[in-house]
Structures are given as structure tokens and as C-alpha cells.
Amino acid sequence: MGNNTTIIRDPEERFAEKKFTFDFSYWSHDGYREREDGYLEPIDNRYADQAKVFDDLGRGVLENAWKGFNCSLFAYGQTGSGKSYSMVGFHANKGIIPITCEELFKGISERKATDELAKEAEYQVSVSMLEIYNETVKDLLNVSSFKKGGLKVIGHRHPCTRFLMEQLQVSPVSDYAAVEGRIAEGTRNRTLAATNMNATSSRAHTIVAINFAQKAKNEAGKSMTKTSIINLVDLAGSERADSTGATGDRLKEGSMINKSLLCLGNCIKALADIQDGKHINVPFRDSILTRLLKNALGGNSKTIMIAALSPADINYEETLSTLRFADRAKSIKTKAVVNESPTDKLIREMKGEIKRLQGNFGGPVIVQGISPEEVEEMRRRQEEELLRNQEEMEQMKLTWQQRLEEQSQANQLLLVEERSKQEARKTTPHLWNLNEDPMLTGMIVHLTPPGDFTIGNSAPATIVLKGLSVLKDHALIENEENSHIYLSPVDENCKVLVNGKVITEKTELLMFGSNHLYVFHHPQDAARQEKEGTEVKKVSFNTAQEEIAKNIGYDMDKTGKSNDDIQLQEDLLQIMPLVNEANAMSEELDQRMLYEIALISPQVRGLKDGKTEVSIKAKYMPNDSEYMWHRNNFIDRKYRMQDMYQRYVDEEDDWDKTEDGNPFLEEDNPDITIGSSYLYLQSLAYLMDMEDNVAIRSYRGNEVGLLSIEAQPCSQDGSPLVDECVEDPTELVGQNLQFKIKVKKALDIPDKYDTIWCRYKFPLGTEWNNSTTISATVNPEFNYEEMFKAFPVTQQLLDEFENTPVIIQIRGKQKTEGDSSRAGLNTKQLLAMEKNVLKYKADEKELRHQHSFEPAPLKRRDSEMRHLHTSVTAAQEMQRKLSHENAELRKTIEINSKQKADVQSKLDLIAALVVEARQKGEPTILAGSLKSVLDN
Incomplete structure (x- = not known):
């Protein structure tokens, strides 16, 4: 990244790169040092700090606001890429939102000090803060808006103004400290809402709007009002749904999990197409977010978009998607105009609007083609709009100073309480919250001075924690004069985890229910650690989840781990709290479902290699039906579960009725993998048969049956080969080979x-070979065989025989009828039965272990045993063949030895005849004498 160019390279193809050009490209992932005050400053020209980003982007927003233009700045990118850091910042590293507010008030002060006309002017700044989650709008400065359905988006009153919200609180502020206080209040309310509703902050959009009005007389002495609205938008994480994972319940485009961002993408595409000359409609009304951002995207606004990127290679696809989104968005042109009108004109327009609305109630409304119900709804809306306009008129009658004073009085008690709590934290033991969003961590504090404190989901509990799995009387904190502090659950049904474990000792990490995660802080301990020079452990949401994962049994150590392993750990940390929440919602809504994390290897998925993936096993407890959901499928369902749960909390009559079916259940009864067997084919490389019973194993490696299988080399007509073994498999390279794989039957299937x-x-094949479907029994007979032809044999095939097993999957469709003994049980009772079953299995396993006399070094995994068995069989066959050949060779040697002795004997007789002839002086040997020797 440099200047205005961003280049991205595919980690799988090092030379494949894509180049994008924008107005600015910032690098902010390394090349900095931390000052004593915590600010991250650059150590070279590459690193872009918060000041650099504001100077390039935020300052332009401010200048346009002074000129009277509407301005919008929104951040887009995947969760964890730095959107909130750029917009809000963290501690000393203030983001665009706080710096913009600070600089705005600095500008007001400077103008009043140096400009004569400005001294007489009135500058009005007000702030609103809202959140969009699951297509519901909440006013973060007004907790009463957290009611059923949230705020309503009414529409646009005037081309120069933004959207109208029902009862949106717009708070007047007099200085930066007041803005900071309101944003802090909004963030606290956002944290409470997210915790109480089990919401995930990375899935919410946050909009901070700064309304800036300048009232002054022009050169003609006429009172003019110049207005600007600065919309600062922190969008939800833009994670793309992995299409390969959408099985069974496919990820739906309209689901709440990403509907807003999907609609935003559609709007930006449509606006880009319009720039290219196409005449199409822009679907602003398809989501709440796009309705609110209509002006920012294609109307009266000067708009800047920040695309936040992750440089990690495991996020390549997400980063590329974000870059493409930004590249499309940069072609959009908006048409901003200065919002300046005479002050009295604004008042006249407002009065005229009220008069028009009042006139609509003077007589009957007759419109062709509209039902009486629709007419009544139109009348109700007009009454609401009239009431809002009248309220605004009343507000306009008040002077700005009067409005500021009213707001100041309303905030004073909150400010005093907050300052008191901050001071008390320095000396009083307390709990502070953890949240996946660092911006929301530490926003909720519960002081625990000496005494007893009850924890529950409603008054009269001292500490009220709403949300899943928190009972009315849940836990008790006992502080004995700050020297000993104890935490205990009220009874065994109250879920309280300490460092991910059942409470056994005092520690600092606490979890109440399924989604309340807190850190315990004792100022005396902190002071002692500082005095002793002990390093204080920093606790974050991720470290807390890692601690919980370790106690469940997952290896969270990153030392020496591959990128795939680290990605798997990150997926686990993300999915664990979601599974906990899904189980808690299932219990509270009595859905009788149980969800567990499952790590699925590529072999279990029928692949030779690849990455282990996180899936979710969904179990319907009344009949023990189990279904495997891909991670993305589950995440989509979880947010739909949450929507259903919220409607249940809101006491809606049809809370359990959804367009897409019940997200808790697997309603289609899809085919499932019962287990897999692994058949090694080394014997075929020696032209030998192989017949065996191999284990059928579940995704966990548990044996769920046996499979009788056979592999046999054969001739072209399918008849078996006889005594045609080869000593060296490479002898087969270039020759033709046929063999059969036969699946005979399975034993002991559940x-x-x-x-x-x-x-x-x-x-080396890519297509599945499927047997016929049979009515299931515990011992199904498949008698299924297929012939494979290799014309010719290659070294690659021999390597496959040697190293890679054939994966045989046993598939089935589960029975839908349930166990009659479980029919009337609710979720809590079924969960208790599940725990008893698990305890029985654990005890049985321990008993087997105690009575097992098999030496540990002799134990082997099933696949290793099968591999060894085949190798031994091959060796035995080769030994038999060699023994036969050795016997033949010994026989031949004996014959040759006998022949050699016979020849030698005859040669000796001939030599004796020669000696005898020489002694007699005879020059020749008679032929008869030689013939006599040779014939003997």
C-alpha cells in the first residue's frame, strides 16, 4: 500500500496480484511505536496514524460542514479489520468521530474570538446516536426506545434534510466534553442492550449524527440559518457467507444476519450502473440502513467511505471482497448543495406543513381502490406527523440557551453518578464487563464494597443481569471487609463459570449465564502487584474465550501452529459463545435441541486432504436424531433464533412463526453420514486379494459398526487372477490393471x-459410487461391487495404493418417530437425561481403562492397524512365493551338482587312458576305449 494504490496477492498463487486505485491507501498494521501516553506514532513514513487519517479525511468533512454541506463518512470491512478503530479510536488514539467533534468546537471558539460577525452569531450543535440491529432501530441516547420494534423510520420531510425517526432524541451540546459524555452514554446503553438481548455488536450498524446550525445575519442584515448534518457510520462486519458451507438450510439473501449489507451492496451497484448510463431503480427502501443512508449514497451529501482491510493471508477472500466493494463505490457521484435559508422562511414552512396536515382532518377521505383499514392507517400516520411537527415548533420557540440548560440539567445527575463511580473504582473491588467489541469492554461496572450482593435477572437483586440463563436468584458475592471475597451460585441450576471452570477458588474471570462475561478487579491486589513489580495480566474477550476453550479440552496454544490450525482456533473462539447462546435459547424456548461443536476432518467429509472445519452437531433429544450443520449455516440460524427469542421476550403472540421455518430444528430430515471406513489398497500393488472387517468410525473416531469389504485384482472379464503376484509394484507401471472393490455388509449399525x-x-476418482438404498437393519447387506480399470497403471496410482485409503461412507436417513418415554419431557428434563447418559459413558470408559491389560505401546489407531495388516499379508505372500522358488532352485542345484560330478568322473577316466597310452608309447587312444568311458 502506498499513496493511492493498494496491491493484493493471492497467498496460494504468489504471482497472482490485483491492483486497486483510490484517493488514499493507508498502511496501519506495523511501523509504529507506543508513546508513554499510549498513542501509536509512526517510526517511518509508511505508517498512517490517527492524526494522518483525520487530516486527510476528517478535516475535509469539517470544512464542508462549515460551508453548509451535509457530510457522511462510513467505514466498511470485516470484523476485526479496524473500522471502529478508525471511526472511534481507542484510548489515546482518538478516531475520526471524537476528533471531528473536538475540532468543531475549537473552530467555533476561534471564530468567535477573531471574527466580528461570528461574535453575534449563534452556533448550535446537537448529537444523536442510533443503532440498527436485525432491522430494528434503537436510540442509544434514549433507553425507552429499546421497546418492542424499536424506532420507526418515517421518511424524508424535505430534499435537504435527512430521514425522520419517530421520537429520536437529538441532544444539544455546548462543548466537546458534553459530546464525549453523550457518546459514552450511548456506548454504555449499546453494551447493555447487546448483553441483555444476546446481540453481537459486530453485526450492528452504529450511526452518530452531528447536527450543526449556524445562525447569523448576512451582509444585508437578514437573519440566515446554515445547517449541516454530519453522519458518521460504523457499519457491521462484512463477512461473506461461504457458499460451500450452505447445506440443508441454505444461507438466505434476506436473512437478518446480513440483509442490510446485502442491500447496501445492491444500492451501490445500482448507483454505479446509473453512472454508466443505465436507467434502473435504486432499492433504497429494501432495508433500514439504506433508507437512512439514502442521502449519503446518492443525494445531498459529500460522502467518504473508509474500507478497512486485514493483511492476514487467511482473510484474503474477505479483503479482496472489500476492495471490490470500495472500487465499485468510488464511481458514485453525489450532488451536495449548501443548506442555507432565511430563518423566518424555515418557520413559515413548518407552519404551512402543520396547516396542511390539520386540513386533512376536516372531512372524509375518499380514495378509490383503498380499503377503510388503509385509510385509517394513513390518517394515523398524518396525526403522528402533525404531532411531531407541533413538537418541533414548540422546540423552535425556545432559545438555544434554554434548550442547552434543559439538557444540562437532565445530564447533571448522570455525570455526577458516573464521576462518583469512576472514583470508587480506584479503591473498591468491582466487576467490569468483557465484550467481543473492545469499544464496549469496561462500559458496565458493578461495585462490590464490603457486604453481600445478590445477582439475578430482576429486582430485588443487587446486581441485575438480564439475558439468557440468568435466573431470578442466580449467585451471591460476599465481601468480608475487602480481605476475602467469595462468589457462589445459589444452587446447581445456576450457571457460574470462573476461568471457564466450576468455581473452586477465588479468581478474576467470571461468567454468569451464557453471555455475561466479567473481570473481577481488587484495587488492593493491583497495588500489591505494582509494588512487587509483578506483571499484571491483561484480560480481553478473546483471552477469556481461550481460557474457556482450554478447560473444555481444546488446544489453544499457537506455538508452532500452521495457518490452518490458527484459523481453526479463531473459528472455535468465534463459534463457542454462539453455541452456548443457542443452547440457552433452546432451553428457554423449550425447543428440545442440543448443539455441540464438531471438528470435521477432510477425510470424514470424503476428501483426501484439506483443512479441518468447525461444524455444529444439532441433536433433537426426543428421538436422538443428529444433524451436522456447517459453521455458516449455524451462524445464520443462530441470528434467526435470536430474532425469534426477542419476539418471545416482547410477548408477541406469533413469536414462533417464521417465514423460513423454525431455525432451531432440522425440518427436512436430510441424508447424514453415519460413519466412514478406510480401506488401504497396498495388496493390489502386488496383485493380491484383500478381505477384512474394518471399523466404521464416526466423526469423533468412535466405532459405530463394522464393515465387511474385499479388494481383488481380476482379469478383463472379472474373473480373479491366480498366482500372478509381483515382487516389485513398479513392474505394473505401463501395464493394464483391473480390480474390484466389494462392500459386502455392515454389522452392529445403531x-x-x-x-x-x-x-x-x-x-484418483472424483465421483461417488453409490450402492442401492435398502431398508435399514442393524446388519445391512449391501453386496455392492464395482470394477476399476487402470489403462495403463501409473506411478501416481501406485502411490495412491500405498499412502491413501479409499474412504467408504455409510449414509442413511434417520427415523423420525421418537422414544415414547421422552415424548412428554421438556428441554430441561431432556438435558438432565443427556448429562446422566454422558456420565454413564464416562464411567464405563474409565472402568474399561482400569481393567485393560493391553500395554499402551501396543495400541494402534484403526487405520494404522489396517495398513500394517495389509503390509504383513503382502510380506507373507511374498515369503511363500520365495520359499517355492528356493525349493525349485535347490532341486536344480542338486541336479547340476550330480551332472558336474558325472562329467568330472568321465574326464578323470579319459585322463587315465591318456597317461596309460603315453606310458606304452602309443600315439593314439582307441575310439572304442573312449566310447566305453562316455557311455558309463
């Missing part, structure tokens, strides 16, 4: 399936 079948892929 009796919970209506139908069952098997499937496998041939070595």
Missing part, C-alpha cells in the same frame, strides 16, 4: 435409521 446405503470413490 438402530435409528429408516434407510441406509454406502458410497466410495475409486483411487
Whole structure:
């Protein structure tokens, strides 16, 4: 990244790069040092700090606001890429929003000090802060808006103004400290709402609007009002749904999880197409977010978009998607105008609007084609709009100073209380919250001075924690004069975790219910650690989740881990709290479902290699039906569960009725993988048969049955080969080979399936070979075989025989009828039964372990045993063949030895005849004598 160019390279293809050009490209991931005050300053020209970003972007926003233009700045990108850091900042590293507010008031002070006309002018600044979550709008400065359905978006009153919200609180502020206080209040309210409603902050959009009005006389002495609205938008995380993971319940475009961002993308595409000359409609009304951002995207506004990127190679696809989104957005042109009108004209327009609305109630409304109900709804809306306009007129009658004083009085008690709490934190033991969003961490504080404190979901509990799995009487904190502090659950049904474990000792990390995560802080301990020079451990949401994961049994150590392993850990940390919440909602809504995290290897998915993936096992407890949901499928369902749960909390009559079906259940009864067997084919490389019973194993590696299988080399007509073994498999390279794989039958399959079948892929094959479907029994007979032809054999095929097993999947469809003994049980009772079953299995496993005399070094994994068995069989066959050949060789040697002795004997007789002839002086040997020797 440099100047205005961003280049991205695919980690899988190092030479494949894509280049994008924008107005600015900032690098902010390294090349900095931390000052004593915590500010991150650059150590080279590459790093862009917060001041650099504001000077390039925020200062232009301010200048345009002074000129009377509406301005918008919004941040887009995946969760964790730095959107909130750029917009809000963290501690000393203030983001664009606080610096803009600070600089705005500095500008007001400077103008009043140096400009004569400005001294007589009136500068009005007010702030509003809202959040959009699941298509519901909440006013973060007004907790009463957190009611059922949230605020309503009414529409646009005037081309130069923004959207209208029902009862949106717009707070007058007199200085930067007041703005800071209101934003802090909004953030606290946002944290409470997210915790109480089990909401995920990375899925919410936050909009801070600064209304800036300048009232002054022009050169003609006429009173003029220049207005500007600065919209600062922190969008939700833009994670794309992985299309490969959408199985069963496919990720739906209209689901609440990403509807707003999907609609935003559609609007930006449509606006870009319009710039290219196309005549199409822009679907602003398809979501709350796009309705609110209509002016910012294509209307009266000067707009800047920040695209936040992650440089991590595991986020390549997400980063590329963000860059493409920004590249499309940069072509959009807005048409901003100065919002300046005579002050009395604004008042006249408001009065005229009120008069028009009042006139609509003077007689009957007759409109063709509209039902009486629709007419009544139109009348109700007009009454609401009239009431709002009248309230605004009343507000306009008040002077700005009167409005400031009213707001100041309303805030004074809150400010005093907050300052008192901050001071008390320095000396009093207390709890502070953890949140996945660092901006929301530490926003909720519960002081625990000496005494007893009850924790529950409603008054009269001292500490009220609303949300999933928090009971009315949940836990008790006992502070014995700050020397000993104890935490205990009220009873065994109250879920309280300390460092992810059942409470056994005093520690600092606490979890109440399913989604209240707190850190315990004792000022005396902190002072002692500082005095002793002990390093104080920093606790964050991620470190807390890692601690919980470790106690469940997951390895969270990153030392020596590959990128795939680190990505798997991150997926686990993300999914764990969601699974906990889903289980809590299932129990509270009595859905009788249980969800567990499952790590699925590529082999279990029928692949030779690849990454282990996080999935969710969904179990319907009345009949023990189990379904495997891909991570993305589950995340989509979880947010739909949350929507259903919120409607239940809001006491809606049809809370359990949804357009897309019940997100808790698997209603289609899809085919599932019962288990897999692994068949090694080394014997085929020696032209040998192989027949065996191999284990059928679940995704966890547990044995769920046995599979009788056979692999056999054969001739072209399918008949078996006889005594055609080869010593060296490479002898087969270049030759033709045929062999059969036969799945005979399975044994001891659980009796919970209506139908069952098997499937496998041939070595180097890509297509599944499926057996016929049969009515399931515990011992199904498949008798399924297929012939494979290799014309010719390659070294690649021999390597496949040697190193890669054929994966045989046993598939089935589960029975839908339930256990009659469980039919009338609710979720809590079924969960208790599940715990008893798990305890029984654990005890049984421990008992087997105690009575096992098999030496540990002799234990092998099933696949290793099968591999070894095949190798031994091959060796035995080769030994038999060699023994036969050795016997033949010994026989030949004996014959040759006998022949050699016979020849030598005859040669000796001939030599004796020669000696005898020489002694007699005879020059020749008679032929008869030689013939006599040779014939013997």
C-alpha cells in the first residue's frame, strides 16, 4: 500500500496480484511505536496514524460542514479489520468521530474570538446516536426506545434534510466534553442492550449524527440559518457467507444476519450502473440502513467511505471482497448543495406543513381502490406527523440557551453518578464487563464494597443481569471487609463459570449465564502487584474465550501452529459463545435441541486432504436424531433464533412463526453420514486379494459398526487372477490393471435409521459410487461391487495404493418417530437425561481403562492397524512365493551338482587312458576305449 494504490496477492498463487486505485491507501498494521501516553506514532513514513487519517479525511468533512454541506463518512470491512478503530479510536488514539467533534468546537471558539460577525452569531450543535440491529432501530441516547420494534423510520420531510425517526432524541451540546459524555452514554446503553438481548455488536450498524446550525445575519442584515448534518457510520462486519458451507438450510439473501449489507451492496451497484448510463431503480427502501443512508449514497451529501482491510493471508477472500466493494463505490457521484435559508422562511414552512396536515382532518377521505383499514392507517400516520411537527415548533420557540440548560440539567445527575463511580473504582473491588467489541469492554461496572450482593435477572437483586440463563436468584458475592471475597451460585441450576471452570477458588474471570462475561478487579491486589513489580495480566474477550476453550479440552496454544490450525482456533473462539447462546435459547424456548461443536476432518467429509472445519452437531433429544450443520449455516440460524427469542421476550403472540421455518430444528430430515471406513489398497500393488472387517468410525473416531469389504485384482472379464503376484509394484507401471472393490455388509449399525446405503470413490476418482438404498437393519447387506480399470497403471496410482485409503461412507436417513418415554419431557428434563447418559459413558470408559491389560505401546489407531495388516499379508505372500522358488532352485542345484560330478568322473577316466597310452608309447587312444568311458 502506498499513496493511492493498494496491491493484493493471492497467498496460494504468489504471482497472482490485483491492483486497486483510490484517493488514499493507508498502511496501519506495523511501523509504529507506543508513546508513554499510549498513542501509536509512526517510526517511518509508511505508517498512517490517527492524526494522518483525520487530516486527510476528517478535516475535509469539517470544512464542508462549515460551508453548509451535509457530510457522511462510513467505514466498511470485516470484523476485526479496524473500522471502529478508525471511526472511534481507542484510548489515546482518538478516531475520526471524537476528533471531528473536538475540532468543531475549537473552530467555533476561534471564530468567535477573531471574527466580528461570528461574535453575534449563534452556533448550535446537537448529537444523536442510533443503532440498527436485525432491522430494528434503537436510540442509544434514549433507553425507552429499546421497546418492542424499536424506532420507526418515517421518511424524508424535505430534499435537504435527512430521514425522520419517530421520537429520536437529538441532544444539544455546548462543548466537546458534553459530546464525549453523550457518546459514552450511548456506548454504555449499546453494551447493555447487546448483553441483555444476546446481540453481537459486530453485526450492528452504529450511526452518530452531528447536527450543526449556524445562525447569523448576512451582509444585508437578514437573519440566515446554515445547517449541516454530519453522519458518521460504523457499519457491521462484512463477512461473506461461504457458499460451500450452505447445506440443508441454505444461507438466505434476506436473512437478518446480513440483509442490510446485502442491500447496501445492491444500492451501490445500482448507483454505479446509473453512472454508466443505465436507467434502473435504486432499492433504497429494501432495508433500514439504506433508507437512512439514502442521502449519503446518492443525494445531498459529500460522502467518504473508509474500507478497512486485514493483511492476514487467511482473510484474503474477505479483503479482496472489500476492495471490490470500495472500487465499485468510488464511481458514485453525489450532488451536495449548501443548506442555507432565511430563518423566518424555515418557520413559515413548518407552519404551512402543520396547516396542511390539520386540513386533512376536516372531512372524509375518499380514495378509490383503498380499503377503510388503509385509510385509517394513513390518517394515523398524518396525526403522528402533525404531532411531531407541533413538537418541533414548540422546540423552535425556545432559545438555544434554554434548550442547552434543559439538557444540562437532565445530564447533571448522570455525570455526577458516573464521576462518583469512576472514583470508587480506584479503591473498591468491582466487576467490569468483557465484550467481543473492545469499544464496549469496561462500559458496565458493578461495585462490590464490603457486604453481600445478590445477582439475578430482576429486582430485588443487587446486581441485575438480564439475558439468557440468568435466573431470578442466580449467585451471591460476599465481601468480608475487602480481605476475602467469595462468589457462589445459589444452587446447581445456576450457571457460574470462573476461568471457564466450576468455581473452586477465588479468581478474576467470571461468567454468569451464557453471555455475561466479567473481570473481577481488587484495587488492593493491583497495588500489591505494582509494588512487587509483578506483571499484571491483561484480560480481553478473546483471552477469556481461550481460557474457556482450554478447560473444555481444546488446544489453544499457537506455538508452532500452521495457518490452518490458527484459523481453526479463531473459528472455535468465534463459534463457542454462539453455541452456548443457542443452547440457552433452546432451553428457554423449550425447543428440545442440543448443539455441540464438531471438528470435521477432510477425510470424514470424503476428501483426501484439506483443512479441518468447525461444524455444529444439532441433536433433537426426543428421538436422538443428529444433524451436522456447517459453521455458516449455524451462524445464520443462530441470528434467526435470536430474532425469534426477542419476539418471545416482547410477548408477541406469533413469536414462533417464521417465514423460513423454525431455525432451531432440522425440518427436512436430510441424508447424514453415519460413519466412514478406510480401506488401504497396498495388496493390489502386488496383485493380491484383500478381505477384512474394518471399523466404521464416526466423526469423533468412535466405532459405530463394522464393515465387511474385499479388494481383488481380476482379469478383463472379472474373473480373479491366480498366482500372478509381483515382487516389485513398479513392474505394473505401463501395464493394464483391473480390480474390484466389494462392500459386502455392515454389522452392529445403531438402530435409528429408516434407510441406509454406502458410497466410495475409486483411487484418483472424483465421483461417488453409490450402492442401492435398502431398508435399514442393524446388519445391512449391501453386496455392492464395482470394477476399476487402470489403462495403463501409473506411478501416481501406485502411490495412491500405498499412502491413501479409499474412504467408504455409510449414509442413511434417520427415523423420525421418537422414544415414547421422552415424548412428554421438556428441554430441561431432556438435558438432565443427556448429562446422566454422558456420565454413564464416562464411567464405563474409565472402568474399561482400569481393567485393560493391553500395554499402551501396543495400541494402534484403526487405520494404522489396517495398513500394517495389509503390509504383513503382502510380506507373507511374498515369503511363500520365495520359499517355492528356493525349493525349485535347490532341486536344480542338486541336479547340476550330480551332472558336474558325472562329467568330472568321465574326464578323470579319459585322463587315465591318456597317461596309460603315453606310458606304452602309443600315439593314439582307441575310439572304442573312449566310447566305453562316455557311455558309463
